[in-house]
Amino acid sequence: MLSVRTVKDLVGHFAKQNRLVLIPLLVVLLLAAVLLVLTQGLAYVTPFVYALF
Amino acid sequence: MSATLGISANYHDAAAALVVDGTLVAAMQEERFSRIKNDPSLPLSAARACLALAKLDAKDLTRVVFYENPYRKLERVLTMSLRTFPRSLTQFPRAIASQLSGKLQVLDELSSRLGVRRDRVTHREHHESHAASAFFLSPFERAAVLTVDAVGEETTTALWLGEGRSLKALERIAFPHSLGLLYSALTAWCGFEVNEGEYKVMGLAAFGQPRFRDEFTKLVTLAPDGSFSLGLDFFDSHTNTEVGFSPKLEALLGPRRSPGTPWDLTSDRDRRVADVACTLQTVLEEALLGLARRAKERTGANALCLAGGVGLNAVANARLARESGFRDFFVQPAAGDAGAALGAAILGALDLGDARPAPLESLALGLPVTSDDARTIAKNLGLVATPLSGPDDVAELLAKGEILACAEGRFEFGPRALGNRSLLALPTPIAVKERLNRVIKRREPFRPFAPAVLEAGAPRFFEPFAERLAPFMVTVAGVKAEARPSLEAVTHVDGTARVQTVKADSRFGAIIDAVGRRTGTPVVLNTSLNGKGDPIVASVADAFAFFLGHSADALVVDDVLIRKP
Ligand SMILES: [Fe+2]
Numbered sequence: 001m002l003s004v005r006t007v008k009d010l011v012g013h014f015a016k017q018n019r020l021v022l023i024p025l026l027v028v029l030l031l032a033a034v035l036l037v038l039t040q041g042l043a044y045v046t047p048f049v050y051a052l053f
Numbered sequence: 054m055s056a057t058l059g060i061s062a063n064y065h066d067a068a069a070a071l072v073v074d075g076t077l078v079a080a081m082q083e084e085r086f087s088r089i090k091n092d093p094s095l096p097l098s099a100a101r102a103c104l105a106l107a108k109l110d111a112k113d114l115t116r117v118v119f120y121e122n123p124y125r126k127l128e129r130v131l132t133m134s135l136r137t138f139p140r141s142l143t144q145f146p147r148a149i150a151s152q153l154s155g156k157l158q159v160l161d162e163l164s165s166r167l168g169v170r171r172d173r174v175t176h177r178e179h180h181e182s183h184a185a186s187a188f189f190l191s192p193f194e195r196a197a198v199l200t201v202d203a204v205g206e207e208t209t210t211a212l213w214l215g216e217g218r219s220l221k222a223l224e225r226i227a228f229p230h231s232l233g234l235l236y237s238a239l240t241a242w243c244g245f246e247v248n249e250g251e252y253k254v255m256g257l258a259a260f261g262q263p264r265f266r267d268e269f270t271k272l273v274t275l276a277p278d279g280s281f282s283l284g285l286d287f288f289d290s291h292t293n294t295e296v297g298f299s300p301k302l303e304a305l306l307g308p309r310r311s312p313g314t315p316w317d318l319t320s321d322r323d324r325r326v327a328d329v330a331c332t333l334q335t336v337l338e339e340a341l342l343g344l345a346r347r348a349k350e351r352t353g354a355n356a357l358c359l360a361g362g363v364g365l366n367a368v369a370n371a372r373l374a375r376e377s378g379f380r381d382f383f384v385q386p387a388a389g390d391a392g393a394a395l396g397a398a399i400l401g402a403l404d405l406g407d408a409r410p411a412p413l414e415s416l417a418l419g420l421p422v423t424s425d426d427a428r429t430i431a432k433n434l435g436l437v438a439t440p441l442s443g444p445d446d447v448a449e450l451l452a453k454g455e456i457l458a459c460a461e462g463r464f465e466f467g468p469r470a471l472g473n474r475s476l477l478a479l480p481t482p483i484a485v486k487e488r489l490n491r492v493i494k495r496r497e498p499f500r501p502f503a504p505a506v507l508e509a510g511a512p513r514f515f516e517p518f519a520e521r522l523a524p525f526m527v528t529v530a531g532v533k534a535e536a537r538p539s540l541e542a543v544t545h546v547d548g549t550a551r552v553q554t555v556k557a558d559s560r561f562g563a564i565i566d567a568v569g570r571r572t573g574t575p576v577v578l579n580t581s582l583n584g585k586g587d588p589i590v591a592s593v594a595d596a597f598a599f600f601l602g603h604s605a606d607a608l609v610v611d612d613v614l615i616r617k618p
Pocket residue numbers: 179183202203204205361362389390393
C-alpha cells in the first residue's frame with residue numbers, strides 16, 4: 001500500500017490549481033482500478049511497443 | 054560526507070548511479086546483474102553494488118533521487134486516456150494496472166527495499182534528469198542542452214540553458230508529439246523489436262535511399278521555429294500499444310515487415326524497408342538540426358549538450374556535430390533512460406551543496422574483474438589458464454587473426470562496451486565480420502562493427518569527426534578511401550564507421566598500439582562481449598559463460614589467457 005508521504009505528495013500534485021478538475025475523475029478511476037486489482041481482474045503485460053505507462 | 058544515489062527504473066533499462074562528495078564514483082545497469090537485457094525492474098542489485106564499491110552502507114546515503122515524477126506520469130496516463138476516449142478503453146485498464154502495481158509507489162518501494170528513510174527518498178523530472186546528465190558531465194560552463202526521447206512524464210523534447218551549477222528549462226514539446234516514438238513506431242514497422250531494434254534501423258538506413266520524403270511529410274511536420282508535430286492519425290500509441298502505429302501507416306508505406314524473416318537486401322520488399330529506414334533517418338536528422346538551430350537562437354551559447362534516447366543515434370550525432378552551428382558538442386553517452394540515473398544523482402548532490410562533478414572521462418563505472426577469480430573458475434571448469442605478460446601478448450594473438458573475448462577492469466556504464474568487456478579482432482579481412490555476425494553474435498548480416506583506434510592515429514584512417522564524442526562511440530566518421538582495404542570489417546556500406554578513439558596510455562590503447570606495430574594498422578575491431586539477446590558480460594563468471602557458449606578463440610581476463618582444451 002502507499003505510504004502516508006506518497007499519498008500526501010500524490011494529493012499535493014493533483015491539488016495544484018490547474019489540475020483541480022482532475023480530482024473527481026482521479027478518485028473514481030483510482031477506486032475502479034483498485035477494485036479491479038483487488039479482484040485480480042487485471043494483469044499488466046508488457047506491450048511490444050515502447051513502454052508508455 | 055554526502056552520498057547521493059540516483060535511480061532510474063520501471064520503464065526501460067534500470068540503473069543506479071552514486072555520487073559521493075561531488076564525484077561520480079559508480080554507475081551500473083540492473084541488467085548486468087539480473088542478466089535480463091534492458092531489465093526495467095527496481096535496480097536493487099546495481100544500487101547495492103554501487104554502495105559496496107564505495108564501501109558505504111544504505112544508511113550512509115544522504116539522499117536517494119528517483120529520475121522522474123511518478124505523479125505526473127500517472128496524470129499523463131489519466132489525461133491521455135480521457136483525450137482518446139473511447140478508443141483508450143482497451144488500453145486503460147492495463148495502463149492503470151501498471152501504474153498501481155508498483156510505479157506509483159516507487160519511492161516507498163525504494164525506501165523499504167534499500168533500507169533508506171522515506172524522507173530521504175525524493176524525485177526529479179524525467180527530462181531534467183536527462184539534461185543534468187548531459188550538462189553537468191560536460192566540460193562546458195555555459196551550454197544549450199537538448200533532451201530528446203520517446204516520452205518522460207509528458208515532455209518528449211526539451212531545451213535548457215546550463216550555466217555553472219544551474220539548469221533552466223526554456224521550451225518543451227509534449228506527448229504525443231515525439232521523435233522517439235516516431236522512430237519506435239517505424240522500428241516496429243520494419244519488423245524489429247522496439248527499444249532494441251533502433252540501432253538496426255540506423256544500420257539499415259545506409260542501404261537505402263530517402264525516396265519516401267513525400268510520405269513522411271504526412272507523418273511529421275517540421276516547423277520553421279524548430280518545433281515539430283506528428284500526424285497523429287498514423288500513430289496510435291495510446292490505443293494500440295502492440296505496434297504503436299495505425300493501419301493508415303501501412304496504407305501509406307506498405308505492409309509492415311514480418312519480424313524474423315531472413316533479410317535479402319536485393320529483394321524489392323527489403324529494399325523498400327531500407328528506403329523507409331533511410332528516409333526516417335534523414336527526417337530525424339533534419340528535426341534535430343531544427344531543434345539545434347532553435348537552441349542556438351534562444352541561448353546564443355557556443356556549446357550544445359544532448360541526452361535522451363535519441364542521443365544514441367550516432368549517425369545523427371555526427372550530422373549535428375557538423376551542421377548544428379555550435380562550436381562544441383557533447384553527448385552524454387548513456388543517453389537513454391539508464392543514463393538519467395546519473396542526472397538524478399548529480400541533481401541531488403548539487404542540491405546538497407556538493408561541487409559540480411568533473412567532466413566525464415571514463416565510463417568504467419562498474420564492478421571490476423580479477424585474474425584470481427579467473428584462475429579459480431578456469432581450474433574448476435578444467436580449462437587451460439596461462440599467464441600473459443601484458444598487452445603485447447594479447448596483440449600477438451589478435452595479429453594471428455584470433456577473435457578474443459576480453460574482460461578487464463571495471464565494466465562500462467551504458468549501451469557500449471569500450472574495451473573492458475569486448476570481443477576484439479583485427480579490422481580486416483571481411484571474413485572476420487561474417488564470422489562475428491553469423492556465428493558468434495548471430496545477428497543480421499548488415500550490421501556493422503566498430504573500430505577502436507589510437508587517438509593520435511585516427512586522422513590517418515578517418516575523415517575529421519567529433520573528437521569529443523569518439524571516446525564513447527556516439528558518433529560516426531568517414532573512412533578514408535585509402536584506408537578501406539585495411540578496415541574492411543569495420544567499414545559500413547556507406548563508407549562510415551562508428552569510430553572509438555582510445556588514449557595510448559590505457560591498457561586497451563597499449564593493445565591497439567602493439568597490434569599497430571605488428572600489422573601497420575593501429576586499429577582493432579571492438580564489439581560488445583555478449584551473445585544474442587544477452588546483456589553485456591559483467592562478472593568473471595559471466596565471461597566464462599559467454600566463452601563456453603560461443604566460438605571465440607580465447608578468453609582474456611586481465612592478464613590470464615583461457616583456452617578450451
Ligand atoms: Fe527518457
